[in-house]
Amino acid sequence: MSRQAFGDLIDALPFGLRDQLDGYVAAVESVADDIIREAGLDPSQAIRDQLVFAAGVRRLWAMVDGQWAVLDTSLRFLRENRVSRMRVGSAVYGSDSRDFVDVQRLRRQLSEELEQLELHDAVLVDDLSELARWVAARL
């Protein structure tokens, strides 16, 4: 059921992102019981549903945060060597370039939204077992 709810959540995303996320939650769903047991919990439909949904939200955050991290890391290494810009194909990235500022803003706004939904801790867990414990504690 929560996989359906997550599918509804992401239905306005571009196909490439939606497809990745949908495949990811399907994969999590297929091994959900193993993850829940690994977390030291007894599998139940409620934990399973919440875990699959929360895993999808965590992956959505990772897509946004990850792209920011890739750019930020690369630019930081370059900045340490007094280089401020990176050219990839026809695009130029710098800490004030439109692309970088756009992804930085999207990351900040999504972070704020997750904070308001009290999901910020959930998206920052190290692995899915920890996420299973997080959802179980809030059932």
Add this chain to the structure above:
Amino acid sequence: MDVNLVRRRLRSFIRAHRTAFDHLALRRYQLLEVVGLALAVNHYSSKGYDVQPTALQSGAFRINTNSRGKPWNFSRWIVSRNGIEFEIYANLPVGGAYRSDGAVYVVDVAVVPTGFVPTVRPQTKWTHVDNRHLVTFAESKALVVYPMLIAQFIGICHELMPRHLGGVPRRRFIQGNHFKPALISLGYLHAVSLGIVAAFPGRQYTIGVVSNSDARLLGRKLLPGEPSAFD
């Protein structure tokens, strides 16, 4: 967690930021080589190497995103430790390990000792770096790591660095703390693939798979001694 509330709020968020998500999706493919280079540079930094960009163009680091791009037209990273220096290239053509077949493979990220790739257009035609100079490499993909993707990568390793499949890596590879030839993917590791990757050490495969590669850079302080995504 109130699933319905989260669904409604994040659905609205995505709709309100549709353009930003469209751009995010487009950039994912453009940044494939950038992810590979960033992870490689982070790896060497974490192993105590000095890292330095070179061959800048108009003050910018220009990344080769094209398999036909000539290395002297693009920037590269130089990493050095204890007087030993290597270069990290994006999209570098490398000769196959079985030289008699004349094969050349363009790898997404290649590490070679300094001095074996021309830095200016040569007088005579240059096509690739000799296989014996390839220290390690990485392939970047935006795909879910399904078993067939791993099989394809093992095939690439077989053609480029067969010693890493059941053999013993060169001593310089171990001494230099180089990263294992790696498949880097923005996608996740499919459940079926987990067992395949877990069995690598038992098969004496000195290769690696880095899934969710963009997220691997999260929270890293990128100082010497910080963990590498390849470890």
